[in-house]
Amino acid sequence: MAEWANEHGLVVYRYLRAILRNSHDAHDLTQDVFCRAWQANGRYREQGQARAYLLRIADRLARDRWRRPQLEETLSDAGWQMLGACSEGDDPAAQAVRAEATRRLHAALDRLTPLQRRALLLRYYGQLTFEQIAEALGCPLNTALSHCRRGLEMLRRQFAEDAS
Amino acid sequence: MNEETRRLYEMLDQATSADVDRTESLDPETAVLSETWATLSRLLETAYPATEALPEPLAVATAPARRPRALRWAVAIAASLLIAVGLSVAYRLAGSPRSASPDPQPLARNDQQNAADNARELSKADRVPAEEMPSATNAIAQAEGAIEAEPSFDDFPDQWGWETTLDDQLAAVAQVAIWMEREGHIWAYRVNAIERGMDAIQQDIDDETL
Numbered sequence: 001m002a003e004w005a006n007e008h009g010l011v012v013y014r015y016l017r018a019i020l021r022n023s024h025d026a027h028d029l030t031q032d033v034f035c036r037a038w039q040a041n042g043r044y045r046e047q048g049q050a051r052a053y054l055l056r057i058a059d060r061l062a063r064d065r066w067r068r069p070q071l072e073e074t075l076s077d078a079g080w081q082m083l084g085a086c087s088e089g090d091d092p093a094a095q096a097v098r099a100e101a102t103r104r105l106h107a108a109l110d111r112l113t114p115l116q117r118r119a120l121l122l123r124y125y126g127q128l129t130f131e132q133i134a135e136a137l138g139c140p141l142n143t144a145l146s147h148c149r150r151g152l153e154m155l156r157r158q159f160a161e162d163a164s
Numbered sequence: 165m166n167e168e169t170r171r172l173y174e175m176l177d178q179a180t181s182a183d184v185d186r187t188e189s190l191d192p193e194t195a196v197l198s199e200t201w202a203t204l205s206r207l208l209e210t211a212y213p214a215t216e217a218l219p220e221p222l223a224v225a226t227a228p229a230r231r232p233r234a235l236r237w238a239v240a241i242a243a244s245l246l247i248a249v250g251l252s253v254a255y256r257l258a259g260s261p262r263s264a265s266p267d268p269q270p271l272a273r274n275d276q277q278n279a280a281d282n283a284r285e286l287s288k289a290d291r292v293p294a295e296e297m298p299s300a301t302n303a304i305a306q307a308e309g310a311i312e313a314e315p316s317f318d319d320f321p322d323q324w325g326w327e328t329t330l331d332d333q334l335a336a337v338a339q340v341a342i343w344m345e346r347e348g349h350i351w352a353y354r355v356n357a358i359e360r361g362m363d364a365i366q367q368d369i370d371d372e373t374l
Contacts, residue, residue, distance in 0.1 A: 010214075014212060017212050018208060018212055097210065098210055098211060098213075101206075101210035101211045102210075102211040104207055105204075105207040105208065105210075105211045108204070120204070123180050124180075124204070124205065124208060127182065130176065130177070145169065145172045145173060145176060148176050148180070149172060149176060152176075152179070152180075152197045153197075153200075155200050155203070155204055156196065156197075156199075156200040159200065159203050
């Protein structure tokens with residue numbers, strides 16, 4: 001399990017970070033992912049597909065987190081960045097570039113359906129095959145392919161609008 | 165996988181592969197998707213850079229490997245057997261009146277004495293001619309005689325009085341405890357005598373001598 005954490009911990013964290021848009025929640029869920037994986041260690045049969053296995057757990061946990069009603073209001077990462085910009089961190093120019101990229105990314109991802117967003121982020125961070133993505137989403141292969149294609153087309157339109 | 169699905173699979177696989185710099189070798193539709201994918205990748209890397217490590221190292225506990233399920237079953241069965249044996253021994257010891265003795269030697273001595281008594285009775289029965297086989301009354305009288313030979317409570321001197329010292333009181337209590345232990349043995353012996361008498365009656369019935 002320690003080997004898995006070293007090898008795939010950052011990938012799982014980054015996927016959750018992009019899905020949840022909150023580094024603290026992503027960190028908490030990353031811990032949960034490895035706890036769940038350790039508890040289900042005896043049932044792991046997919047040798048050689050540890051990354052897909054961990055990302056599937058992460059995706060399920062993230063989905064549960066969305067469904068759970070938010071009991072407390074948390075400050076978003078953008079809010080933390082605004083606070084941090086006045087005190088410490090990178091230089092202001094780099095922070096501005098990053099804030100603009102984050103805004104564009106969120107605007108683009110918000111136009112996608114949750115399934116399209118999950119499919120594309122699983123592909124990007126996990127380098128999963130489309131069969132593995134279909135299994136993680138719980139849908140047939142051609143449906144997963146459609147989610148990816150329509151998601152990319154939607155992003156292209158959004159980026160074109162940004163450029164204009 | 166039909167032809168259309170296969171074509172879409174290959175197109176998306178090329179467009180979203182990690183190597184996004186070779187758009188010139190792609191067909192126009194795949195190239196457009198690949199450019200979109202590259203833009204998304206740049207935004208993701210800028211917004212959530214890879215250098216942004218985990219806030220702290222993952223605390224992964226190194227637990228001992230789980231035992232195989234079959235081994236766990238074997239351990240559970242062995243533990244159950246041990247508990248059953250322990251309960252059985254405890255029940256026997258608690259159910260016997262001799263269990264009050266803190267010294268295990270008397271238990272062994274009583275068992276040996278019982279065995280010797282039984283052997284003596286059997287050898288005595290073997291020596292008796294067939295015409296003098298003991299009837300049920302004789303057998304019981306024999307057993308009663310053996311019981312009478314055992315010490316009774318009246319055999320102990322009455323040392324229990326107000327003027328008795330603490331040591332003497334303790335000694336008297338110990339003697340009574342010993343007598344109680346022997347009483348238990350006597351009861352067990354009495355049951356054995358009744359059983360032997362019943363066996364003798366059964367033997368008489370079988371031999372048609374009764």
